[in-house]
Amino acid sequence: MRRAFFLIVQAGIAIAAALFLVEHPGSVTIEWLGYQAHTEMGVLVLAVLIIIVAAALFYRAWRALLGAPGSIARNRSQSRRMRGYQALTQGMVAVAAGDVESASKLSRKADTLLDEPPLTMLLAAQAAQLHGDDSAAARYFERMLERSETEFLALRGLLSQAMRDDDHLRALELAQRARAIRPMTPWVIRTCLELEVRMRRWVEAQDSLVAAQRAGLIDADTARRQKTAVLIERSREAEAAENLDAAQSLAHQATGLSPLFVPAVLREAHMLERTERPRQAAKLIEKTWPKAAHPDLAEIYLRLDRDEDPLVRLRRAERLYALAPGEPESGLVLARAQIGAEHWAQARETLKALVDRAPSRRALRTMADLEHGESHDAEAARSWLLRADSAGPDEAWVCQACGSVLPVWSAVCTHCGAFDTIVWTKPVAAMHLPFHGAEPTAGSTLPPPG
Numbered sequence: 001m002r003r004a005f006f007l008i009v010q011a012g013i014a015i016a017a018a019l020f021l022v023e024h025p026g027s028v029t030i031e032w033l034g035y036q037a038h039t040e041m042g043v044l045v046l047a048v049l050i051i052i053v054a055a056a057l058f059y060r061a062w063r064a065l066l067g068a069p070g071s072i073a074r075n076r077s078q079s080r081r082m083r084g085y086q087a088l089t090q091g092m093v094a095v096a097a098g099d100v101e102s103a104s105k106l107s108r109k110a111d112t113l114l115d116e117p118p119l120t121m122l123l124a125a126q127a128a129q130l131h132g133d134d135s136a137a138a139r140y141f142e143r144m145l146e147r148s149e150t151e152f153l154a155l156r157g158l159l160s161q162a163m164r165d166d167d168h169l170r171a172l173e174l175a176q177r178a179r180a181i182r183p184m185t186p187w188v189i190r191t192c193l194e195l196e197v198r199m200r201r202w203v204e205a206q207d208s209l210v211a212a213q214r215a216g217l218i219d220a221d222t223a224r225r226q227k228t229a230v231l232i233e234r235s236r237e238a239e240a241a242e243n244l245d246a247a248q249s250l251a252h253q254a255t256g257l258s259p260l261f262v263p264a265v266l267r268e269a270h271m272l273e274r275t276e277r278p279r280q281a282a283k284l285i286e287k288t289w290p291k292a293a294h295p296d297l298a299e300i301y302l303r304l305d306r307d308e309d310p311l312v313r314l315r316r317a318e319r320l321y322a323l324a325p326g327e328p329e330s331g332l333v334l335a336r337a338q339i340g341a342e343h344w345a346q347a348r349e350t351l352k353a354l355v356d357r358a359p360s361r362r363a364l365r366t367m368a369d370l371e372h373g374e375s376h377d378a379e380a381a382r383s384w385l386l387r388a389d390s391a392g393p394d395e396a397w398v399c400q401a402c403g404s405v406l407p408v409w410s411a412v413c414t415h416c417g418a419f420d421t422i423v424w425t426k427p428v429a430a431m432h433l434p435f436h437g438a439e440p441t442a443g444s445t446l447p448p449p450g
């Protein structure tokens with residue numbers, strides 16, 4: 001609209017000027033260097049206008065000619081980059097598809113066409129990995145480490161190589177470096193935790209657990225359980241190093257976090273016993289017993305008096321029993337103490353009630369012990385033992401990851417290396433296995449005999 005308006009105005013001015021020249025005719029004479037030119041005023045004005053327009057056109061053409069090489073070069077480099085990116089994309093696709101040949105070829109092509117080392121190096125590294133050339137891949141990753149924009153990617157590549165080579169120390173170093181760059185990245189936190197646990201770097205693992213919980217990778221319950229597991233292991237190591245105060249304090253932290261977690265209570269009770277605080281140990285077990293009765297707790301509890309007298313043991317067993325009379329474990333502890341004190345009738349009464357209600361393998365074997373002890377009745381004892389063998393397995397420390405039955409609880413399965421997988425339960429697989437009475441071997445799913 002504005003353009004049209006200006007055109008009309010320009011045309012108006014031109015017509016007005018033309019009319020003015022026609023209405024006011026005149027002539028012009030130019031004298032210069034001995035020449036003389038004579039012409040109409042209108043013709044002169046027209047000639048001047050033509051010269052101005054021609055000069056403007058010539059100037060434009062001249063500029064275009066001067067700029068031509070640059071724009072041709074620009075176009076050429078643009079097309080080169082386009083081809084480079086195309087090679088890069090196709091190379092990535094080839095890597096994803098596992099096409100070794102194309103991946104290497106396209107990687108070289110992208111490298112020649114593109115001046116973008118971060119991208120082409122990554123493709124080259126991946127192509128080399130695909131080719132099975134780990135040392136070449138490592139070289140590319142090492143070069144990528146030097147640039148801040150590719151450092152994280154390189155760490156991931158080198159880390160997965162170290163993990164494949166089972167070089168845990170190097171892997172942890174790389175994972176911790178990656179965590180320094182991006183502390184909240186889930187795979188970084190997971191890898192750090194996994195390696196710290198595997199290398200028994202418990203203090204660092206504790207920090208990783210906090211990070212994992214903050215990043216939402218584990219819920220509050222899991223975090224608490226795993227932190228407790230780590231504290232128990234730290235306490236064990238402190239005790240092994242004869243640092244008893246630290247061992248006791250760590251065990252106490254563990255029970256503080258999980259008051260009903262048997263391995264934690266066992267640890268603290270053991271440390272209290274070791275540091276000559278039997279009354280505190282007894283109190284701790286008494287507090288736990290009604291909610292988490294466990295044979296190992298009873299074992300510590302009964303020996304706290306350091307008195308081998310069977311009657312003293314029986315009194316302690318009675319105290320424990322009174323805390324949770326309905327608990328099969330209470331009945332079993334009492335019956336064994338009664339057998340030890342040769343209180344046969346009472347023992348039979350306790351065991352009968354137990355076997356009627358919960359005929360566990362241990363209860364049935366205790367019954368056989370009673371028959372032996374009271375009347376040396378081998379036949380009766382044998383029949384109880386046969387019944388015990390056909391009963392399902394008793395609860396034991398079982399790794400939920402590999403099914404192994406372990407003599408003691410630990411944060412890491414000694415068979416498969418899994419973290420936080422050992423629970424007190426009935427081993428499922430053992431139910432389908434015949435019991436040969438042989439010693440359980442590593443990886444065996446049989447419970448320890450007895």
Ligand SMILES: [Zn+2]
Nearest residue numbers: 399402413416
């Ligand atoms: Zn396991």
